[in-house]
Amino acid sequence: MKVINEEIIKKTEGKCDIINLTDELEKFIGKNKAMNGLVTVFSVGSTGGISTVEYEPGLLKDIPKFFEKIIPSSVRYNHDDTWGDGNGHSHIRSFIVKTSLSIPVIKGELTLGTWQQVVFVDFDNRKRTRRIILQYIGE
Amino acid sequence: MKVINEEIIKKTEGKCDIINLTDELEKFIGKNKAMNGLVTVFSVGSTGGISTVEYEPGLLKDIPKFFEKIIPSSVRYNHDDTWGDGNGHSHIRSFIVKTSLSIPVIKGELTLGTWQQVVFVDFDNRKRTRRIILQYIGE
Amino acid sequence: MKVINEEIIKKTEGKCDIINLTDELEKFIGKNKAMNGLVTVFSVGSTGGISTVEYEPGLLKDIPKFFEKIIPSSVRYNHDDTWGDGNGHSHIRSFIVKTSLSIPVIKGELTLGTWQQVVFVDFDNRKRTRRIILQYIGE
Numbered sequence: 001m002k003v004i005n006e007e008i009i010k011k012t013e014g015k016c017d018i019i020n021l022t023d024e025l026e027k028f029i030g031k032n033k034a035m036n037g038l039v040t041v042f043s044v045g046s047t048g049g050i051s052t053v054e055y056e057p058g059l060l061k062d063i064p065k066f067f068e069k070i071i072p073s074s075v076r077y078n079h080d081d082t083w084g085d086g087n088g089h090s091h092i093r094s095f096i097v098k099t100s101l102s103i104p105v106i107k108g109e110l111t112l113g114t115w116q117q118v119v120f121v122d123f124d125n126r127k128r129t130r131r132i133i134l135q136y137i138g139e
Numbered sequence: 140m141k142v143i144n145e146e147i148i149k150k151t152e153g154k155c156d157i158i159n160l161t162d163e164l165e166k167f168i169g170k171n172k173a174m175n176g177l178v179t180v181f182s183v184g185s186t187g188g189i190s191t192v193e194y195e196p197g198l199l200k201d202i203p204k205f206f207e208k209i210i211p212s213s214v215r216y217n218h219d220d221t222w223g224d225g226n227g228h229s230h231i232r233s234f235i236v237k238t239s240l241s242i243p244v245i246k247g248e249l250t251l252g253t254w255q256q257v258v259f260v261d262f263d264n265r266k267r268t269r270r271i272i273l274q275y276i277g278e
Numbered sequence: 279m280k281v282i283n284e285e286i287i288k289k290t291e292g293k294c295d296i297i298n299l300t301d302e303l304e305k306f307i308g309k310n311k312a313m314n315g316l317v318t319v320f321s322v323g324s325t326g327g328i329s330t331v332e333y334e335p336g337l338l339k340d341i342p343k344f345f346e347k348i349i350p351s352s353v354r355y356n357h358d359d360t361w362g363d364g365n366g367h368s369h370i371r372s373f374i375v376k377t378s379l380s381i382p383v384i385k386g387e388l389t390l391g392t393w394q395q396v397v398f399v400d401f402d403n404r405k406r407t408r409r410i411i412l413q414y415i416g417e
Contacts (some may be wrong), residue, residue: 059234191373237371
C-alpha cells in the first residue's frame with residue numbers, strides 16, 4: 001500500500017468556469033503505477049467544486065445557467081456584508097457541490113464511464129489561480 | 140491493509156428511480172471480512188447519483204418531485220442540441236448529487252444510522268442497466 | 279499504513295444549524311500523528327450533511343435562507359404522511375448535501391484553504407444529539 005500526492009495548478013476564468021481534469025488524473029494514475037485503490041480529487045478553497053460531467057459544449061452552458069437560476073449572482077447575500085467581495089453566491093454553490101470526490105482505480109484505470117469526466121468548477125466571481133490536490137491510496 | 144473491489148449490476152427504470160444498495164453493501168462488507176476501513180460506492184456514468192436516504196415510500200416520491208421542480212425534465216437544455224437524447228436534466232442532476240460516496244466501516248459494520256440507507260438514483264430518461272463499483276480499503 | 283477512528287458527539291439546534299468541526303478534525307490529525315493519508319468525516323443519520331464553507335456570520339444566514347427557498351420547511355412532503363414528524367424537507371436537504379466528505383492530509387495537515395472550514399449541518403426540525411465519525415487511513 002502506498003499514498004501518493006500531487007498538486008496541480010489551474011488558472012480559471014471564475015464565473016462557473018468548468019475545467020476538465022480527466023487527462024491529468026489519468027496521467028497521475030499512469031505514471032505512479034496506481035493499480036488498485038482510491039484516488040481523491042480535492043479543490044483547495046471555499047468557492048470551487050469537484051464533480052463529474054459529460055464534458056460537452058451544451059452542458060458547459062446548462063450548468064452555469066442552472067446555478068444562475070437557483071443561486072443567482074445578481075442577488076445580495078449576507079456574506080457580502082462581511083467582506084464586500086460580492087461572491088456570496090460562489091460560496092453557497094461550493095457548499096452544495098463540495099470540494100472533494102473519490103474515484104476507485106481498478107487494474108490501473110479510473111472506473112469512470114465513457115462520457116464521464118472529472119471536473120473542477122470555479123464558482124468565484126473573478127479570475128483565480130487554483131490548487132487542486134490529487135491523492136492516491138492503494139496498491 | 141487490503142483493497143477489495145466488486146461490481147454490481149442494476150436494471151433501473153430511469154426517471155429518478157431510487158435503488159436501495161444497503162443490503163448488497165452489507166453483504167460485500169461481511170463476506171470480505173472488512174473490519175476497519177473505508178468503503179466507496181461509485182456509479183459509472185454521468186446520469187446517476189449515489190447518496191443516503193431513509194428508504195420509505197414518501198421520500199421516494201418527494202425526491203423526484205424536488206428534482207422536477209429545480210431541474211425540470213420538460214425544459215429544453217443546450218445538452219439536447221448536442222445529442223438530441225433529451226436527457227440534459229439527467230446530467231445536471233447527476234452533476235449536483237455526484238456519483239461517489241465513501242462510508243467508514245468500524246468493527247465490521249457500516250457507520251450508517253438506523254434509518255439511513257445507501258442508494259443509487261438513476262436520473263436518466265429511460266431504462267438503463269448500470270454498473271456500480273464497491274471498493275473497500277482497510278483492515 | 280493505519281486506520282484510526284474517532285466518534286465525536288455534537289448537540290445541535292437543528293433547523294440548519296451549522297457546526298464548525300475543523301478544530302476537532304485538526305486535533306484528531308495531530309494527536310494521531312496522521313502525516314500522509316485521507317480523513318473522512320461522516321455524519322450518522324439521514325437528516326444531516328457534511329461540507330466545507332467559510333465559517334463567517336453572513337454565510338451562516340445565507341445557507342439556511344437558500345435551503346428555505348429551494349426546499350421549504352413550510353411545505354407538506356409525502357414523507358410527513360409516513361411518519362408525521364414534519365421533517366420531509368430535512369431528508370431531502372440531507373440527500374443533496376450528503377453525509378460524507380473526504381479530505382487529503384499531507385505532511386500532517388489537512389489540505390483545506392485558509393477560509394475553508396469543515397462543517398456539519400443539522401437539517402432536522404428540532405434539537406438533536408449527533409454522532410459524527412472521523413476516520414483516517416494513511417501513514
